Amino acid sequence: MSSESTSPVIDTARRAQEAAAELAPSPRTVRDGALLAIADALVARTEEIIAANAEDVAKARAAGTSEAVVDRLTLTPERVAAIASDVRDVVALPDPVGEVVRGSTLPNGLELRQVRVPLGVVGIVYEARPNVTVDAAALCLKSGNAVLLRGSSSAYASNTALVGVLRDAVAGAGLPADVVQLVPGEGRESVRELMRARGLVDVLIPRGGASLIRTVVEESTVPVIETGVGNCHVYVDAAADLDMAVSILLNAKVSRPSVCNAAETLLVHADVAEEFLPMALKALGEVGVTVHGDETVQRFTGMGAPVLPATDEDWETEYLSYDIAVAVVPDLDAAVRHIRRWSSGHSEAIVTGSQAAARRFVQRVDSTAVLVNASTRFTDGGQFGFGAEIGISTQKLHARGPMGLPELTSTKYVVTGDGHVR
Amino acid sequence: MSSESTSPVIDTARRAQEAAAELAPSPRTVRDGALLAIADALVARTEEIIAANAEDVAKARAAGTSEAVVDRLTLTPERVAAIASDVRDVVALPDPVGEVVRGSTLPNGLELRQVRVPLGVVGIVYEARPNVTVDAAALCLKSGNAVLLRGSSSAYASNTALVGVLRDAVAGAGLPADVVQLVPGEGRESVRELMRARGLVDVLIPRGGASLIRTVVEESTVPVIETGVGNCHVYVDAAADLDMAVSILLNAKVSRPSVCNAAETLLVHADVAEEFLPMALKALGEVGVTVHGDETVQRFTGMGAPVLPATDEDWETEYLSYDIAVAVVPDLDAAVRHIRRWSSGHSEAIVTGSQAAARRFVQRVDSTAVLVNASTRFTDGGQFGFGAEIGISTQKLHARGPMGLPELTSTKYVVTGDGHVR
CATH class of the missing domain: 3.40.605.10 (Aldehyde Dehydrogenase; Chain A, domain 1)
Incomplete structure (x- = not known):
């Protein structure tokens, strides 16, 4: 026709x-x-x-x-x-x-x-x-x-x-x-x-x-x-290796901030927030990242990266810059709910030593790529071994992912x- | 979002x-x-x-x-x-x-x-x-x-x-x-x-x-x-077994005329038109089908099925009734062009004894299903062994066919x- x-x-x-x-x-x-x-x-x-x-x-x-x-x-x-x-x-x-x-x-x-x-x-x-x-x-x-x-x-x-x-x-x-x-x-x-x-x-x-x-x-x-919009999340679980979490966070955020698989939001389990947030803010501060934090995160102002108060707009923004939104969540399910609500469905990473937490996160997060103990930056046709990539689909029909x-x-x-x- | x-x-x-x-x-x-x-x-x-x-x-x-x-x-x-x-x-x-x-x-x-x-x-x-x-x-x-x-x-x-x-x-x-x-x-x-x-x-x-x-x-x-619209074609090639062609034509047209995989247009190679059209019109007439034919087909009026003159509307109509459009084509490539122009891209059958003709038709017809020496009525999730069917997609993205x-x-x-x- x-x-x-x-x-x-x-x-x-x-x-x-x-x-x-x-x-x-x-x-x-x-x-x-x-x-x-x-x-x-x-x-x-x-x-x-x-x-x-x-x-x-x-x-x-x-x-x-x-x-x-x-x-x-x-x-x-x-x-x-x-x-x-x-x-x-x-x-x-x-x-x-x-x-x-x-x-x-x-x-x-x-x-x-x-x-x-x-x-x-x-x-x-x-x-x-x-x-x-x-x-x-x-x-x-x-x-x-x-x-x-x-x-x-x-x-x-x-x-x-x-x-x-x-x-x-x-x-x-x-x-x-x-x-x-x-x-x-x-x-x-x-x-x-x-x-x-x-x-x-x-x-x-x-x-x-x-x-x-x-x-x-x-x-x-x-x-x-639909391709490319990536509001990607890194979730640091209660059972995370915190040094690994810092390394994955930095890689996901700053190895190339302008690309769609860069992290835009960090979610931290409340149980490790007191220990992890100072580590994360220090590391982010050293590479020039500005944090947009929720109320809990704002308490850690002065420990490294500058902390601005986050609004709903921050949760849904793909910064593509040296900025990151940071929230503390009471548990894994709250992290999943946050991601379901705000993510563009591109790539979400969990850092955890717990098999059960990894399994639950993978089952419940509905995004193009779900990464366990790996940087969101791996969602890429070249990295996945496809040899070429016409784009990264963030929709569910026909093609999803690289x-x-x-x-x-x-x-x-x-x-x-x-x-x-x- | x-x-x-x-x-x-x-x-x-x-x-x-x-x-x-x-x-x-x-x-x-x-x-x-x-x-x-x-x-x-x-x-x-x-x-x-x-x-x-x-x-x-x-x-x-x-x-x-x-x-x-x-x-x-x-x-x-x-x-x-x-x-x-x-x-x-x-x-x-x-x-x-x-x-x-x-x-x-x-x-x-x-x-x-x-x-x-x-x-x-x-x-x-x-x-x-x-x-x-x-x-x-x-x-x-x-x-x-x-x-x-x-x-x-x-x-x-x-x-x-x-x-x-x-x-x-x-x-x-x-x-x-x-x-x-x-x-x-x-x-x-x-x-x-x-x-x-x-x-x-x-x-x-x-x-x-x-x-x-x-x-x-x-x-x-x-x-x-998109599902279901089926303006399906049966093409009778120069090298067709003409009795087989009549049998497939009848099955495709009248075994259940109201469904999307029923045939709506018959294309006949000029080399066999003189022999095949009388056979086809007689068989279609016996089961009460009305033919909408091009000028060549109109010459065969009175040999069985009533023949009305076909217009462009007939070539693109999904009758879902005891009607069929019939055209004579000079060769296989003309049949392919007719199908490319008018088909809804559901199911097209070729009847031929020639391996080369079958191969060329299959390669060049771009529809959900291309059938060689078989009725268009087979395009169906049940027939294909899928066990269930939510519809037949006639689009190319995500899903095509049953x-x-x-x-x-x-x-x-x-x-x-x-x-x-x-």
Whole structure:
């Protein structure tokens, strides 16, 4: 059921759907060949890519963009080479397409197989970094999907150059160039059209800040896979090894505060609060973290990290900064209730020496990942050994947690008989 | 992130979410015990159920409802006993909850397991038949999910009585009664509220006509699993055994025309059209089927089934009646293009003796089920050996095809270490 309206965005999506139909039955060798051609072309055409990127960088500087953001936007020959190398790594990953997920011969002799197939057309809406353009395209191509890329306007010149290189390489490898397309237009309206292209686009994956993701989730009629918002918790149980707890807390909070698997809230069992909070505040203070604490925690002001009073907003905030909310809970079940109420459902860790506590926490916390005596920072496709990651789903349908290549596929049933009727 | 607004529907959803948190970690024996208690209670309280049902039946008759619909609405002691027996069958099915989908020990020694968990709160929006009330509740309970049931207003008294029986049985078995609830209100507004209860309801499954499903898909912010619309095709290839083709065509069209896996369009390869169309029209005519044919097919008027001229509307219509659209196509690829353009993506069959044709059709048709030399009527959870079915998904995300118990679950990652940090 294809929509009848036309616009540059809808036309793009229609071409993607046609290209997807050609791509889906292509064998792995053809798709891998296209990926290798992409890697070669990125290196060969580095100069052209960097020239386009320089336009974006100049514009960003002129607009007074922070140096951190400018740095993420900037491409260098080394960075382009690294992107190309990542594409080669994708080639080496197993092909998800065609995998027989289950199969049996039915009592009447019909042969039943459930086989992985590409989703079709995948739309990715993302923010500044131009490397996402190539990463996302490579993962979609590997999994047999056409991809519609909607990057941020601040990287428009870079993305246009990169997609040009990708399309040439793909066409040179014998696949339709339209398996990789940039969504035309820089305004909000083009994202809106993409979100309403149900029947042409099979799934939309927003990657970026909470507000982008919320908009897509609320307004899209195309199915969405929600990614990335991580209000992650570390719970220090009564039976915790407190030195281990400090080490996990620090790693979870400050090893990379800007990412979704960083910890944002610390929950401490009341029985160990008197002993653990001074240790935790001292350690957090030494690395420059500000604590937003409940009333109990506020009593420990002056023992290290500055302590501000926490409000409900703190319990639900994904700081992505050197801040952490801290609460003391009367028992494990209260920690579970706190997490159920405030968590975004990404990753929650318990530190405990008690088998029973670990088991109860794992059973009752309903998040993408539940970690026992390990940092929340491990929730990651690379760490989990998936080899690649298109994002971390925090929703329950289709995919939950780090999404690798199989998560970019659907399945179909193939039923073979010799004249079978019911 | 729970919504802060309140209404009877939202309150119901909130109670479901709380009950779901208790239900999810319950062991299989407890959930099976509740299901057996439900089966017993349905039999023991048959009289009360039938009295309530009689109200609905009287109202339906007074409103001039067709006898076929009244029959589907009507409960008898035998039908209640059959419903109870179906619940006992669900008890015997394997428990999907807790299944380890994959697992490994990572290079750093972390133990990684991906484990099936309930989705949480499942909303089912459905039409007349009161047996769906019990079926859906049983499958949700078995898979550890709380269920919100929104049946049609024409079955309101029956559903109220049934849900009362279910809730008493569940509570008697030691689980919160609120794992099974009827959505309050009979109007459209309550469905609308359910569709907007994102964060409280984890998935909505509409079961019913195309317009109900379209409304839910378009308006819901809660993730939806689309079910059931089946514009299914039978393609008779040049290399088909034509007697087999007639047999499959008849079975697919008339063994039960009102169901979603019935065939709605016949496509015939031009090379066999002269020989096959007379056979097909004669056979279809004998069982009272009306043909809506393209120009070539219209030339065969008078050879059996009446032939009306087909329009584009016919190619996309799910008749659910003794009607079939018929087109002649120049080759297999044209059949694939016709299916890609007009199909709802449910089930498509090819009849062919050619291995190459079968392979090409299977590779290029992107539907839930592709059948080779078998009737489309086999796309069914019971036929596939799943033991139970909550509906047939025609979408690509999460579940595609007949949905059994595993499709009512999500997964979570459990990561176990002994102080691991990155």
